Amino acid sequence: xxxxxxxxxxxxxxxxxxxDLQQAYFDHLERVIPxxxxxxxxxxxxxxxxxxxxxxxxxxxxxxxxxxxxGNPTEAIIKAQKTIIEKMFGRIIAERISSxxxxxxxTYAHYLEVSANYLFTDKTPDxxxxxxxxxxxQTLQSLLTEARTSSFSVLFSPTVSEHLxxxxxxxxxxxxxxxxxxxxxxx
Numbered sequence: 001x002x003x004x005x006x007x008x009x010x011x012x013x014x015x016x017x018x019x020d021l022q023q024a025y026f027d028h029l030e031r032v033i034p035x036x037x038x039x040x041x042x043x044x045x046x047x048x049x050x051x052x053x054x055x056x057x058x059x060x061x062x063x064x065x066x067x068x069x070x071g072n073p074t075e076a077i078i079k080a081q082k083t084i085i086e087k088m089f090g091r092i093i094a095e096r097i098s099s100x101x102x103x104x105x106x107t108y109a110h111y112l113e114v115s116a117n118y119l120f121t122d123k124t125p126d127x128x129x130x131x132x133x134x135x136x137x138q139t140l141q142s143l144l145t146e147a148r149t150s151s152f153s154v155l156f157s158p159t160v161s162e163h164l165x166x167x168x169x170x171x172x173x174x175x176x177x178x179x180x181x182x183x184x185x186x187x
Contacts, residue, residue, distance in 0.1 A: 018061075022061055033050070036093050039100075039106075058077055085139055108156060109163070120170060137164070137182060164186050171183045
């Protein structure tokens, strides 16, 4: 007969295992990012998959049972999501999209628009979505700052600037404390 632990905790070994599971999940998402910027169909599917996962696919990592034994994963999830956003909107992906785009296909402007549609449609975003929104805006602002010192500005700076202006206008039409905070993040 198998002897139970003194705590009868079904997740006794979970903290280490949980960390591994969380890492594996976000590593899986990172492996999808390089597909953005290839064919229109592949790019569209990759972007859709990533946003669906970033906006709720992680929920299995924060169920009540898991949190009871492994602790609150909020901070770790937010940190991992920020890393994904930074990679999704980094120069490498932007340059890949630019080198493979066609006028009627998957363009950088389309990529930004689709992403904003996923991110800014919820009128009452939860803590995870709010952090995604903030990371998205910070990452795009960083691209603009970096663009001032590189050839990147010629290709992407106008597109990113126009996109951020549209987001700012959208946030203005839906006033809230959070939206006001986000508007101030846009230079």
